[in-house]
Amino acid sequence: MASEQQLSAIKGAKVLMVGAGGIGCELLKTLALSGFKDVHIIDMDTIEVSNLNRQFLFRQSHVGQSKAKVARDAVLKFRPNISITPYHANVKDPEFNVDFFKQFNVVLNGLDNLDARRHVNRLCLAAGVPLVESGTTGFLGQVTVHIKGRTECYECQPKPAPKTYPVCTITSTPSKFVHCIVWAKDLLFAKLFGDKNQDNDLNVRASDASSSSQQSEDVFERKNEEDIEHYGRRIFDHVFGYNIELALSNEDTWKNRNRPRPIYSKDVIPVEPVSQNGNQAKNLVAGNPSSISAMASLGLKNPQDLWSLKENSAIFLEALKLFFSKREKEIGNLTFDKDDQLAVEFVTAAANIRASSFGIPLHSLFEAKGIAGNIVHAVATTNAIIAGLIVIEAIKVLQNDIKNYRMTYCLEHPSRKMLLMPVEPFEPNKSCYVCSETPLTLEINTHGSKLKDLVDKIVKAKLGMNLPLIMHGSSLLYEVGDDLEEDEVANYAANLEKVLSELPSPVIGGTILTVEDLQQELKCSINVKHREEFDEEKEPDGMVLSGWTQPLAVEKNGKGSTDNGASTSRVSETTSLVMEDDDELQIIPAQIAKKRKLSDISSAASSDASSFRNEAKFKRKAEEADNNNDVVMLDGGSSENSKKKREQ
């Protein structure tokens, strides 16, 4: 039970929750039961069927409604006398500015993406409001406390970057199913149904690259009056047959690899029409584009089944046909969406045919959807545990009980007998560009790069700014906002297209730029260094930012592919090591866990959580000595040790 002091801290607190999803539902419930009286909750999402297995405040009848609002109503049913204020909105909206954040005693995050987490981190730092941050994946989870100047901020430690793969692995030398998915989704699907003006590396370059790329330019266009069946087979044969033959002609590539097998549609499915037996009518009745399904047309039901090459090929052709016959208007504007059944079917089939060609094991639609959609693995129990831990930390924060703040890991396998492992928070990272004022250094070709490149690749992508403003001395080079005059907008638009050294206030080597986000109240300086050349493969942005916390898997889906792909396997291995699940994964990757080992232990003397009360010091020391052999362990192999003891 909570003590009197705890209760009064709880009752007087005004709390902001960001996210009303898996963790959010559990958190709102636990806050209400614990006696919190004033909770505000922001979530832009609406409820989906796949939420219902764990977001227990929602019911089938709520599908499509605002999570924040439904969560509020559900909790008021068992705690009618508290105040819950829902916002069905994006936390990045300008209304949620620093002043908005300042009204709260503590902010609790139950978010599912890196971008929003960074944004909230900055607003909390700017507003001086403590943040309790959380994340879960499967049985793993963690809760951390971030207090400006006291503990590290959310961005003090590197975060895993979204996983990307070298282009040549995707276009020429896939070795894992995920490579086939990326190819099917980002290249083939995008080429056929997406924006035609986007760059696309779908076509393999043959030894004499120029001639083949020219003639294949229109291959993907459906010719006037071309029969859809014929078109589908032509695409099939081009990408699974001809392109593979072309790749095979690059003998060097296959010296140390298995040679792929070209697949032609007529060899898998005889040219006679496949499935015209009255199924067309069924799809017409369906009407709603989301219910158009190649699986349904072909009578395949279970998404967990593994389809044969023949079935995959039939799905491929059928899905393509359905896109062109039933969803023609969308072609040219489609982007892959994991909730678009037909898109998932097409991508699954295409990935499987390609996998079959390269001797990679095939996967079910269910599995393929998980990979293609970066679906977070989630269970209710972990979310409930994490929500409980968040509330425990929040209560300490409200009492300003600094020395007892902990970050807690929820583990799948015990470490030092612990399934829930508290660790003393780390100190702020002195070179963190977000919470300290350390300047950054940018190497860039000031005579070649445009301001637009700088804004897109650095200010937005790397620094995560939402509404940036760029200044050189006292002159404004760029700014975004609703309140700009027309001439300003035109002026900034013109600047974007200018090369740095040709800006009204030229940016050259030695220039110090100030980059600021007025909403996040984050300001940092960038020292510009001029550099002529960049390595296309290693530095695909054509510029290098240093002094910021570099994401772990930085290999970019670079443009400068080579055909031999010599270094690719190394890259994809590190990538998969770090990112088993999802780019929103919050769990500390093994590398950091190792890095943290030393600091954990060295701080253990003061941090050992069991030293809480009046236990003798020597006991702590003894414990510490015993505890040294372990480190935060995730799902990895080293946990075997602790299990052996229990195998009797």
Place this chain on the structure above:
Amino acid sequence: MDGEELTEQETALYDRQIRVWGADAQRRLSKSHILVSGLKGTVVEFCKNIVLAGVGSVTLNDDRLVTEELLSANFLVPPDETVYSGKSLAELCCDSLTDFNPMVRVSVEKGEVSKFSADFFDKFDVVVISSCSLSTKQSINEKCRKSLKRIAFYTVDCRDSCGEIFVDLQNYIYTKKKNDEAVECLLEYSSFEEAVSVPWRSLPRRVSKLYLAMRVIEKFEELEGRIPGETSAADLPKVQKLRKELCEAQLLDESQIPDSLLERLSEGRREFPPVCAVIGGILGQEVIKAISGKGDPLKNFFFFDAMDGKGIIEDIFRQKS
């Protein structure tokens, strides 16, 4: 498994968790039957977790009439006397849980759990009991052990900001992945009676103080004939006296069971909702593991104390002589 497939509806609803434990495990879950007795906050959390996970059925047992205190950590029942008056806790929780997941059968079993016959338990794959005395824990555990099929037995108790889970899976065989190969493992569990009779001096080194303190309180309630959980600060002197006796008999230094901890445990009748969430979550996870055969189950005690934030597993095992 036996070839029965999950329905489309099940696949859509359970999509995210099937990605964690697989379709086979989900099928096993949907065929499992669970008995739950003693519906305070922690157990309510547990029920929510397993109903969401999609077990086959949950049978609730708790004839107590609802009071405000019983609802202090309960999110299933609105604190409105016109709704709850005259109904038992189990009945009220049942109405609300049914709503969480229409695919799970939730029902009420009236009666005193300690009086249920041994064959009554045969209907279940998992039995979870809470808020009951030492002797009830032991006798139900024995009834489960006598059944021809293996019934997974759990006790769970929360006091103040502390919680304890006990697990008895008898002889439990499961497979786990080791370097991509499936390896069969055997875990041997002690019954509750066997486990708590392990001499304190033979306990694992640095055993959780909570383990010892819980045994003192449990014994105190048993000797005084208290309703489980119904102790107060006024009992502290007697509890301390019992600690002294037990420690002397077990040749253990009394300082191993600090006053502050005993004080918290004897006063803490009201549950602390964040701890209910944590313990109910861990228990849910363990039950899911035991039913699905996926993952290493914990053996055989789990302790959590919000004061230090540690969630600790203790293996307190009695070698059979």
